[in-house]
Amino acid sequence: MAFILPDLPYAKTAFGDVISEKTFDFHHGKHHKAYVDKTNSLVGDAGLTGASLSDVIKAAKDKGNKGLFNNAAQIWNHSFYWLGLSPEKKTPNADLQKKIDASFGSTEKLCAALKDEAVGHFASGWAWLVLDGDALKITSLHDADTPLVHGLTPLLTLDVWEHAYYLDYQNARPGYVDALLANAINWDFVAENLDGKGVSRADQQG
Template sequence: MSFTLPPLPYPKDAFGDLISPETFDYHHGKHHNAYVVKANELVAADPALQGKSLVELIELAATNGPRGLFNQVGQIWNHSFYWRGLSPQKKQPTGPLLDLITQAFGSVDGLIDTLKAEAVGHFGSGWAALNLKDGKLEVTSYHDADTPVAHGAAPLFIFDVWEHAYYVDYRNARPDYADKILRNAIDWDFVALNLDGLGLTRADQIPGG
């Protein structure tokens, strides 16, 4: 029993110029899939790891290693959550989520500006994230394959700032990528759903499940 590459929740051509089918071919079909393949190899080689969910392996590897396993399973979870947080149709936050955004950032634009600054200012590869902490919204970032799963966070949204996420469409212009995606392609319905504190489960996998 092994982990699988989750299908995209939308067609590869759904985002027009924001994210090209070629980017999805490489980012989802090559990079994300490579993490799945490598994680399965590592788990198959160690009976003590077998039968555990993706989240369980992340939590185990975060405290006890091995780091190689952490990198693979962390990236599977991060990418799975990232895909679900995107929408080809522009949406707007409403209800309790909008209230929390207004309280923490003054406006939706204020939140987007904060997320963009975190994403653009993050040195090297990693992820910008919106989490729920003590009932309030918090923007942070994670290096390389690090993930909110390893920090007990309640994740709402995660944004990929590895170069492979944007180089095909935006070359080295991370600010342009961040601005266009964050302003036009966040699935605010998915973000709001994760206010229930169950965001970790929405990108989890049980091997063979």
């Protein structure tokens, strides 16, 4: 079996001006697909045919196989990113809100910290909300790097590669981040990930 481009969990027109259909056409249909195609071309030579995507990522990291790691991790990061977005405005449930308040004081302060991390991240990469032990933390990782290889439980990510926002926001990364945080975060998915479920939902078998 080969890795596949997963379907989006919503219509490409669902977000209106927040994320345009054209952005989904390029970001999901071209960029994400290119990572899938490249991973499939590399995984056999690495002796990892049939392994899960997360296992390919970890093995590629351990073996220093940068090409396979970068492409496989980008499949996973993008799949996780799509799941963390919702065209319907949501709010954190009680358990998640308790965690947020303990670590940040409020959802508004969490979002402000995540925005600072996303906007301040230099060049390409991802801003992450993660669970580190019992505490929620915010970090950013460069290029294709992922919490899967750092002992962290990913809860939410914002893609800050330029291809994620340039068609809609040009060079205004803060506007893109503001629009997502105000209108498009799937807090139900974030809550699910407190038990590590998001890892399995973004994973797939090769």
